[in-house]
Amino acid sequence: MSSPLTSPEGKPPRIAIREAGRHAGESVEIAGWLYNLRRGGKICFPQLRDGTGILQCVAVKSALPEALFETLKDLTQESSLIVRGRIRAEQRAPGGYEMDVEDAEVVQRVPESDPYPITPKEHGIDFLMDHRHLWLRSRRQHAALAVRHEVIRGIRDYFDSNGFVLVDTPIFTPAACEGTSTLFEVNYFDDEKVYLTQSGQLYNEATCAAFGKTYCFGPTFRAERSKTRRHLTEFWMVEPEMAYATLEDVKRVGEELICFVIGRVLERRREELKVLERDAAKLEAVKAPFHRMSYDDAVKKLQSKGSGIQWGGDFGNTDETLLTDDVDRPIMVDRYPASVKAFYFQPDPERPELALGVDFIAPEGYGEVIGGGQRIHDLDLLLKRLDEHKLPREAFDWYIDLRKFGSVPHAGFGMGVERFVAWMCGLEHIRETIAFPRMLYRTRP
RNA sequence: UCCUCAGUAGCUCAAUGGUAGAGCAUUCGGCUGUUAACCGAAGGGUUGUAGGUUCGAGUCCUACCUGAGGAGCCA
Numbered sequence: 001m002s003s004p005l006t007s008p009e010g011k012p013p014r015i016a017i018r019e020a021g022r023h024a025g026e027s028v029e030i031a032g033w034l035y036n037l038r039r040g041g042k043i044c045f046p047q048l049r050d051g052t053g054i055l056q057c058v059a060v061k062s063a064l065p066e067a068l069f070e071t072l073k074d075l076t077q078e079s080s081l082i083v084r085g086r087i088r089a090e091q092r093a094p095g096g097y098e099m100d101v102e103d104a105e106v107v108q109r110v111p112e113s114d115p116y117p118i119t120p121k122e123h124g125i126d127f128l129m130d131h132r133h134l135w136l137r138s139r140r141q142h143a144a145l146a147v148r149h150e151v152i153r154g155i156r157d158y159f160d161s162n163g164f165v166l167v168d169t170p171i172f173t174p175a176a177c178e179g180t181s182t183l184f185e186v187n188y189f190d191d192e193k194v195y196l197t198q199s200g201q202l203y204n205e206a207t208c209a210a211f212g213k214t215y216c217f218g219p220t221f222r223a224e225r226s227k228t229r230r231h232l233t234e235f236w237m238v239e240p241e242m243a244y245a246t247l248e249d250v251k252r253v254g255e256e257l258i259c260f261v262i263g264r265v266l267e268r269r270r271e272e273l274k275v276l277e278r279d280a281a282k283l284e285a286v287k288a289p290f291h292r293m294s295y296d297d298a299v300k301k302l303q304s305k306g307s308g309i310q311w312g313g314d315f316g317n318t319d320e321t322l323l324t325d326d327v328d329r330p331i332m333v334d335r336y337p338a339s340v341k342a343f344y345f346q347p348d349p350e351r352p353e354l355a356l357g358v359d360f361i362a363p364e365g366y367g368e369v370i371g372g373g374q375r376i377h378d379l380d381l382l383l384k385r386l387d388e389h390k391l392p393r394e395a396f397d398w399y400i401d402l403r404k405f406g407s408v409p410h411a412g413f414g415m416g417v418e419r420f421v422a423w424m425c426g427l428e429h430i431r432e433t434i435a436f437p438r439m440l441y442r443t444r445p
Numbered sequence: 446u447c448c449u450c451a452g453u454a455g456c457u458c459a460a461u462g463g464u465a466g467a468g469c470a471u472u473c474g475g476c477u478g479u480u481a482a483c484c485g486a487a488g489g490g491u492u493g494u495a496g497g498u499u500c501g502a503g504u505c506c507u508a509c510c511u512g513a514g515g516a517g518c519c520a
Contacts, residue, residue: 036481043477060477077470092478112471115455120481121469122457126512182518199520224518225446237520316517359520368520416520430520441512 012084017053020097023087031082034075036120044073056093057083059101072104078116080107132436133445143272144432147265148421154264155238158257159215164240167207169200169216184223196221202399204241205375208410209402215240227440229429232418234438241412247356247374250411251332254360254370255288262286265424278426285328295336298323314340321365334358343385346374366423372413379403
């Protein structure tokens, strides 16, 4: 694989550091930033990163023009530069390869009067979040975002190769699908108020009747005053919806999706998992079939483990962690009390007080990564539910239409990308799974 | 919204109510194989803000500001 960037004529070819091993013995060019520099009086070791990896270079005073050696020796952290030289296998170098520098040009030297703030030593989270735009260059952050990229690509590949059509849904929405307290309100020209979407699901129910199987994938917004390691106010969600589908289809597709994406991460992002010190065996253990459990049984299991939960209540985070502390793969908990679920869930025909919904609770305390279920397809039942939830029919006129014109059983789910990535990476906090997290008290940088 | 904790050098942190310190970073010097390199020296402070108690406050009290962790709610 060659680098997308080309070198000037007469210069050695530019390569990505990731490919350095294939160019042992060759003269090449690398364009990057100074990651670290160790120096002696007559030798120095600039380490370069270029976004694909880190490569140690060696500059020996006696082998170079004096000005070039002095320039390299006095480089400052994160200065941008292009180096040329020969790649050589070297056991003493991190990564096993090294470049003997023959030539270099500094693109921009960071002045020592205003040095790069993130040093190789430890920093507090507040400082790092304030410097998020620079923190992204650090190895762990870089690795987490690379895993995120792989997760997103895996999700798209899974749906695209299984007959789903990507139909994205609007960000501006006219009304709430649940309570307005968690919606961000936006002025939409003169007198109109619109809201940032919380979910594309209602629209997905329309698109799946056009295409059979669809998914939307985009940012969603929740104005919840949540201040925990699992919450962002802006996060990405993928939401498939399937016509002629039931709760069982949701379980099957969700299980397949998770296994597929984990397989991709394990196949393509081993190095990043290593940087993150993520125990890959924990991910390798996640295989179908997942555990299946009714809400009834989940409540019983929790009570036997000492939780104070009563039948009819929703699970808190401690409940989710308790529920999964003895399993190595997700638990699919289904048939919740209708009262804790949204108005659009299809009731269980055998026990109408239950909703045909399912939550996938990930192990290791990562909590709910998928939530979904079967939607109401009967017109009269939908109207009844809207009334019960005191939702105005006018606002849902188009949604009601879907039950008038060829209504069929249909089902779908939503998966939160950041929570999933946090699980893959073994991260304590969801904020490291997105480049610029938006949280209750943080909207900068 | 509620509960808990924390704000001291650019960063990470020390400092019985009694002279504000260390490591890293920066500057200068030394070192031809460093691995968060090492060795020597220098500069660097309105202790988050405003009050209060005290002979004396970084330390105790009150309020506020900022941040972190958690609860509820959720993906």
